[in-house]
Amino acid sequence: EAGVTQSPTHLIKTRGQQATLRCSPISGHTSVYWYQQALGLGLQFLLWYDEGEERNRGNFPPRFSGRQFPNYSSELNVNALELEDSALYLCASSLARGRENTEAFFGQGTRLTVV
Amino acid sequence: SQQGEEDPQALSIQEGENATMNCSYKTSINNLQWYRQNSGRGLVHLILIRSNEREKHSGRLRVTLDTSKKSSSLLITASRAADTASYFCATDARERNAGGTSYGKLTFGQGTILTVHP
Numbered sequence: 001e002a003g004v005t006q007s008p009t010h011l012i013k014t015r016g017q018q019a020t021l022r023c024s025p026i027s028g029h030t031s032v033y034w035y036q037q038a039l040g041l042g043l044q045f046l047l048w049y050d051e052g053e054e055r056n057r058g059n060f061p062p063r064f065s066g067r068q069f070p071n072y073s074s075e076l077n078v079n080a081l082e083l084e085d086s087a088l089y090l091c092a093s094s095l096a097r098g099r100e101n102t103e104a105f106f107g108q109g110t111r112l113t114v115v
Numbered sequence: 116s117q118q119g120e121e122d123p124q125a126l127s128i129q130e131g132e133n134a135t136m137n138c139s140y141k142t143s144i145n146n147l148q149w150y151r152q153n154s155g156r157g158l159v160h161l162i163l164i165r166s167n168e169r170e171k172h173s174g175r176l177r178v179t180l181d182t183s184k185k186s187s188s189l190l191i192t193a194s195r196a197a198d199t200a201s202y203f204c205a206t207d208a209r210e211r212n213a214g215g216t217s218y219g220k221l222t223f224g225q226g227t228i229l230t231v232h233p
Contacts, residue, residue: 004157033221037155043203043223056220088155092221103148104205104221108157 002026004107006091012113013081021076021110025093032074033094033104034066038087049074050096081114121204121224129232134191136227138204145207147180147187148221152201196233201226
């Protein structure tokens with residue numbers, strides 16, 4: 001069974017551009033989470049989607065947005081890129097939010113570099 | 116702000132020794148999970164301990180949870196060089212929105228960097 005897959009693995013953008021990151025959850029998982037891991041800052045919660053809707057959002061500006069598709073895959077969009085957006089972006093998936101105590105499984109991440 | 120705070124920030128030991136990492140958190144939780152991250156890539160889920168559990172084992176891993184002290188520990192016994200990685204605790208703390216529905220999200224600590232020397 002395939003795990004959580006993210007694409008691309010690496011992404012280089014210039015300041016002011018837009019970046020689109022993609023995530024495919026484990027089959028049967030309906031919840032998708034996005035995290036940012038900048039150097040030395042740990043994992044910061046970005047967004048949580050479940051059943052196609054945004055359920056929770058971390059303390060990030062509106063230029064960080066995303067969506068979840070009917071097949072439960074997800075996109076993270078970062079507009080007007082800034083140098084400090086350079087980070088590893090991790091996606092995780094889990095079973096439906098109605099089931100408590102479920103593990104979240106992570107993809108390998110997308111390394112975004114803004115120059 | 117981070118829910119979990121880990122201690123120590125870095126730990127260096129010899130192969131065969133035990134490694135203990137601690138995690139403290141601030142709010143009530145449903146469960147606490149431990150993850151491992153190798154070389155800045157994806158996180159690997161290690162173990163989940165529910166709020167009504169006090170101890171859990173998985174292979175060489177032993178996790179304890181003390182909800183009265185809001186703390187957890189991860190013990191790796193008989194460590195190996197391959198255990199070298201960053202270890203994170205993450206808390207699943209239910210939040211309630213205006214509609215009264217609870218939403219869980221995982222909040223991570225800063226992690227402990229474990230180095231096991233052969």
